Amino acid sequence: MxxxxxxxxxxxxxxxxxxxxxxxxxxxxxxxxxxxxxxxxxxxxxxxxxxxxxxxxxxxxxxxxxxxxxxxxxxxxxxxxxxxxxxxxxxxxxxxxxxxxxxxxxxxxxxxxxxxxxxxxxxxxxxxxxxxxxxxxxxxxxxxxxxxxxxxxxxxxxxxxxxxxxxxxxxxxxxxxxxxxxxxxxxxxxxxxxxxxxxxxxxxxxxxxxxxxxxxxxNKTVTVETNQRMLNFIHADQKENLISDSVKIENSEIIEPCFIGENVVLKNAKIGPHVSLGNNTVVENTEMKNSLVQENAEIKNAKLDNAMIGNFAKYNGEFTAISIGDYSVLE
Incomplete structure (x- = not known):
């Protein structure tokens, strides 16, 4: 590796x-x-x-x-x-x-x-x-x-x-x-x-x-697809807990299968299916499906499908199929 x-x-x-x-x-x-x-x-x-x-x-x-x-x-x-x-x-x-x-x-x-x-x-x-x-x-x-x-x-x-x-x-x-x-x-x-x-x-x-x-x-496309397939397998096996108990949900919906990490905040959001959200991520006024988000990201006012977002990234916009790396800011 x-x-x-x-x-x-x-x-x-x-x-x-x-x-x-x-x-x-x-x-x-x-x-x-x-x-x-x-x-x-x-x-x-x-x-x-x-x-x-x-x-x-x-x-x-x-x-x-x-x-x-x-x-x-x-x-x-x-x-x-x-x-x-x-x-x-x-x-x-x-x-x-x-x-x-x-x-x-x-x-x-x-x-x-x-x-x-x-x-x-x-x-x-x-x-x-x-x-x-x-x-x-x-x-x-x-x-x-x-x-x-x-x-x-x-x-x-x-x-x-x-x-x-x-x-x-x-x-x-x-x-x-x-x-x-x-x-x-x-x-x-x-x-x-x-x-x-x-x-x-x-x-x-x-x-x-x-x-x-x-x-x-x-690459990004097949990695997002692999995330979808793995979520399906884990959800069917029920051997892993995919949604943390510490998730804060306000006026939001989760459509399984999804992975939601520790201390994630969902506000006015519709998440899933096939979304992974890393620890400490905040999602607000957003619809998201078929996407992979790492830790400490902040996503607002978005409608995302087939997106991959890095650690500590901030995204606020109207694009749909995005790929942005760690510490990137799009506002």
Whole structure:
């Protein structure tokens, strides 16, 4: 998660993309908790590969994510954007035993038992347009025999979502060391797929783990859509309390599902469906749906749909589908 998420700017100018909240929780926290749910066993360590300029406050938040799972937190730095294989090797001190490797800008929903007899499992999702993704090719034994990036001819409709399980991640580590030593690069970067290919060449068995839902957080539009979908899932499961007891409501209506954080003030407002409002946000004389607002924002006299608003932003106007970052003021 060392990248700054340029496609999600301005929201990632002050906060790394994996810490953008979705339905009230940072993306990376939801991802780690969902992986923990699928594994259904104790997690010893959570290692985060970040940029050193993220700062101590971000590192403290990531440490808390790991500690909430009673796991050891580890922070590693990727100083140059040299690809997924290089990023994983930045955490080489933690690469031993069973492990999950995940890209921290993806969320998923899955209900399957992880096949721990396989040497590795790659999470995949059936997609309608496989030519836009990297896909896996399976043999008759349901083993992954090839990875094809954006195939021009049909190979498979199972897209790789960027989450992997390794029964012994030290094997991946050794193969990525070879990739780097042999300077095998694609587009100027060292890729995890080349390490995986070397493992498969030795006869290691890779199997697919299919997810029911795959949600991207790559840009503003899909992030707002992911927030909507996650609110629907949480509302249906009823495992999380989405509306804080401290919300102050005056002549206002909430149409669920919505996430409403601590000490939010709603005055002459109609909120929802599919709205997330961060802590200490004030909304007045406003209608809002399908929108994502971070903390300490102030929104007045607005009619918003498909909006994304940053921390401490102030908005007072007539635009509808807006995207404004932290500390912005539009009055």
């Amino acid at each position: 060392a990248g700054r998420g340029s496609r999600l700017r301005p929201h990632t100018l002050t906060v790394p993309k994996p810490l953008i909240p979705i339905a009230g929780k940072p993306i990376v926290q939801r991802l780690v908790e969902d992986i923990a749910g699928v594994l259904d066993e104790k997690i010893d360590e959570v290692a985060f590969i970040i940029s050193e300029d993220f700062g101590q406050e971000i590192e403290n938040k990531l440490t808390e994510v790991a500690k909430n799972l009673n796991a050891k937190p580890s922070i590693y730095y990727q100083d140059k954007p040299l690809g997924t294989g290089h990023a994983i090797m930045c955490a080489k001190e933690s690469l031993s035993g069973p492990a999950v490797v995940a890209y921290a800008d993806t969320l998923f929903k899955a209900d399957f038992t992880l096949d721990k007899d396989a040497d590795a499992v790659m999470w995949v999702k059936q997609v309608d347009n496989p030519s836009a993704f990297g896909v896996v090719q399976l043999n008759d034994d349901n083993h992954i025999v090839d990875l094809v990036e954006k195939p021009e001819e049909f190979v498979s409709d199972l897209a790789v979502i960027g989450i992997y399980y390794f029964k012994d991640v030290a094997l991946l580590k050794s193969k990525l060391e070879e990739v780097i030593e042999e300077n095998i690069m694609r587009g100027g970067e060292y890729q995890i797929n080349d390490g995986i290919d070397k493992m498969r060449a030795e006869g290691r068995v890779f199997k697919p783990g299919k997810v029911d839902e795959w949600m991207d957080c790559g």
